[in-house]
Amino acid sequence: MLELNKVYQGDCLKLIEEIDSESVDLIVCDGPYGVTTNEWDKVIDIQTYNLNLIKIFSRVLKPGGALYLFGKDDCIDFIDYRPFLRLNRKIIWYQPSRLAQGRLNYTNNYDLIAYFSKGKAKTFNLDDIRVPQLVELEHRLRCEKVPSVINGQYGKTKFNDEGKNPGDVWGDIKQLTYKSKELISRDLLNTIQKPEKLIERIVKASSNPGDIVLDPFSGVGTTFAVCKKLNRNFIGFEINPDYIQITNERIRKIELEREYSLF
Structure with a gap:
């Protein structure tokens, strides 16, 4: 097993064999x-490429473990992933x-995030x-009293003051812009670097403190930064040494801020 909380330089398809x-x-997985x-x-066939990733990832995932695979609308079309993940x-x-x-x-106005698990997901x-409720409480309570709701499949679902399930359309987390404080470089905008809030939602939903999170295309370390703040363990792969240096500097900054806050 590779050492935890470290980004390794190299091809993820080879490095993952050591896990x-x-x-x-x-x-x-925010890859090609x-x-x-x-x-x-540059990949010849993104569907075939992703099917190979899914197959490889299924080996290292624990039973019930989760995979979030980023892509465009057709990133998992025309492939049979069912023998490997759900x-x-x-x-x-x-x-x-x-x-x-x-x-x-x-115009394409969305990216797809395919949420898989190895069997039934163990953590959610x-x-x-x-996220905040969008329906007024009075209206929601009135709807809950409808007989078809009370006696239906979801009759026990009640209004929660703490908020609702974010659902499967995430429009509340915006892309980074040139003015975003967390943007490391304009060259990374809308390609390499994702907003921390996006990765944070995934990590919080599908892992617990102390769990091991793998990012096979680590980029500039957003997943690593989120895991560091949320007390998750991390393994990252990245082929670009400059990005690894940025990641290490980013993590060191988080560590220093944490140390400073203790005084």
Whole structure:
């Protein structure tokens, strides 16, 4: 087993062979989408590529462990992932304010996050990821008293003052912009770096403190930063040494801020 809380330089398809079978609780995979001209994004067939990833990830995931696979709308079309993992939900990360506007087709305003588990998911911490209720309490209470609701499948579901399930369309977490304080470099905008709030929701929902989280395309370490703040263990793979240096500096800053807060 590789040492925890470290980013390893190299090809994830080779490095993952050094991880013990059924040892990882959560995988956050924001890898190639197969849609840009970036060298790291050039794959011949994204569906075949992702099916291979799913197969490899299924070996290292613990029973009940989760995989969140990022991509575009067709990233898992035309492949049979069922022998390896169970697809629980396709999450839409909705971004209506994207600058690119199609002239010959409808503009793509979302990314897909495919939420898999190895068998039935063992962890789903709903109370840690609740979002504000959008329905007025009076209206919600009135609806709950309808006979078909009371006697139906979801009759025990009640209004929760702490918030509701975020659902499978996430429009409340915005992409990073040039003005975002956490943006490390403009070159990373909308390709490499995802907002911490997005990764935080995933990590909180599908892992617990002390669990092991794997990010096979670590980039500039957003998953690592989130795990550090939430007391999860982490293993990362990244082929770009400059990104690894950025990650290490980012983590060191978090550690210093934590040490400073103790005084």
